[in-house]
Amino acid sequence: MPFIVPYLGYIAAAATVVGAGVSAYSSYATGKTQQAIANYNAANQEKNAKLQLMQMQTQANLQKQNAEAQFSMRQQEAQAKFNNATSIENQAEGQDRINRANLEKRRTEMERQQASTRAAIAASGAVESSGTPLDILAETAGTIQRDQEEQHYSDNLQRSQLYREAQMERLGGSLALAGATLDRTSEVVSAGLNGVAARSSYLAGMRESTLTRMGGKAAASAGKINAGATLFSGIGSGAGYAAKYKAT
């Protein structure tokens, strides 16, 4: 039995070293596993960051396109108002021409009536330069003048109303255009800011993934260092065992 004892000692020492080897492998393997997990997570973070960037950029582009489309539509609306204003002005001018012609026609008609009155007075043998005939002629002339003035006033009123309407329409068009321009500018600026935010979010995501990767690398390095430390302590204790059994 006594000759077996030293051998047992050597076997125990060897087992300690083998144990340390296995333990060293485990620490190293754990570090590697952590690094692989970190790399996997980092790759996913990068993928997500890219996907998010694409989504946000697409959204910003859509926002810009939508703003342009809205602007174009409202610009057309404003143009329609301008066209409407021009049309009302044309209508006013046309009506003016008609009114002038009507006025002229009415004046001629009334003058013709006045001439008939004059002829009737002359036929009756009365003198038109005094008494009732003069009064009749004077009244007829006054009526014609009043009628002409009233017609003229009414025509002017109609004309100014149409021009005012045209002016209001044009003003509406200008305001609509100004509003559309303002909205478009605001939307385009907002889209630009969203684009910048997308880029910034992407960079943040990429930095996050870099940090994740670095964390994995650190875990792998720590695993290597621990492996070395375990191996040293294992060899140390193995040597200690050997020394102890040699002394026995």
Added chain:
Amino acid sequence: MVRGSTMTISEYIPAEHGETVAAWWNQRHPQTVFQPAMLPPVGIVGLVDGLPVAACWLAMTVGVGVACLEMPITKPRTRLKDAKARLVSMFDALAAIALAHDYGVLMVHPRPEVRGFLESYGFAFEPYTYLTGAKLLR
């Protein structure tokens, strides 16, 4: 670490995740008892918003570059579509770990009902017994 509801992978830590995973296991497989002592050393959990939603292990054989996927499980009452997507991510992560250790083959010994899913993931099944599936990683 977690962005939105994207799943991230973390190492399985018995003290942190053991109880949750055991509860899932006992709920999903009441006829068997979850045995933490039988779990291989390399295990991962999938986290969504910091909470575990799936777990799986990798048994790495010594001296041969073959690793087995073991005990994949997802949180009970997860929609089938989500559960499949999460398991695919878990398998991808374990494949990355296997490759990091120079293991080039993944193996599975699944129940018959999940073979189709595993085949769609890329496992080829042994043609006689149809019990063992293998997937080359490189």
